[in-house]
Amino acid sequence: MNGRVAGHLSRIVVASALTGYLLWRSNPAAVAAAARHADGSWIAVAILLVLVDRTLMAWRWAALFCIVDPRQRPATSRLLEVFFVSTFVGTFLPASVGGDAVRAYSISRDRVSGADAVASVFMDRMLGLASLLIMGVVGLLFARDLAANAPILIALAATAFVSAVTVAMIFSERAGAWCARMAAAMPIAIVQRMGRGIVESVRRYAFFHWRLLQVLAASVAVQVLRIVQAYCLGRALQIDAGLTVYFAFVPIILLVMLLPVSINGLGTSQAAFVWLFGRIGIQSAPAFALSILFVALGIVGNLPGGFLYAVRGLTPARGAAR
Helix, strand or coil, X not given: CHHHHHHHHHHHHHHHHHHHHHHHHXXXXXXXXXXXXXXXXXXXXXXXXXXXXXXXXXXXXHHHHHHCCCCCCCCHHHHHHHHHHHHHHHCCCCCCCHHHHHHHXXXXXXXXXXXXXXXXXXXXXXXXXXXXXXXXXXXXXXXXXXHHCHHHHHHHHHHHHHHHHHHHHHHCHHHHHHHHHHHHCCCXXXXXXXXXXXXXXXXXXXXXXXXXXXXXXXHHHHHHHHHHHHHHHHHHCCCCCCHHHHHHHHHHHHHHHCCCCCCCCCCHHHHHHHHHHHCCCCCHHHHHHHHHHHHHHHHHHHHHHHHHHHHHCCCXXXXXXX
């Protein structure tokens, strides 16, 4: 427990320190001036797009319940409710996967097994990572100088490795058996059973090739929407950069924001925006303002879940297993 609290506090410290330092370096008055003169019409377009991408993300997760027996599969409306509520709750959790944990726990309180619930969230996360890898590689075509940057290449290589391991676990009998053995080697019996169950659930996606391709396509569409959202926010701040710049930079920024070292990407996103946009001559003040608006836009997209949480909380659906 003490280690967990220390981890949470360390992420708060990292988020606060990075954000405060970059704000100081960017000149708070200049950042405030950039935000004050932002064009509200472009921000409104970005808000509309974030609502579209949240809806697409919810559909993406619901589609991954293809492995669940139709008789036990929750209604689509219930899945959407759990998705939006858990996304809102995850906004306030320190780890980048906090919302995922809430989502798996919430839907497992219905008639879905815990293993299937975790597998659906795991595959949703992995296909999201794969889409970031795809867009990151596409981005390098627009900013080839970034291909010589070691941290960026390491991040993309790590993402590619995780994606490859996931594909192997699903489609390779040998890899699946190895993962099952790893789960069986866990020191606690209940963790062993849960681990084996999750591996078995993930491997059932091997029978749903077309559904996986659909979800991957939806994941790529979500990344494109996020890139366009950042572009709209940049236009609102009068940042002189074309759409191709955002295609090059935003996937890398999104990968950085996934690092579990801060809260909701605060600090890490500011550092990534200021560094990357500084490479093309954008002053740190508008780049910092853009980073704050981008994080804030994500929070705005989570607000519908806040309304549902206020009305229903995290209660299981009527008739769900207790």
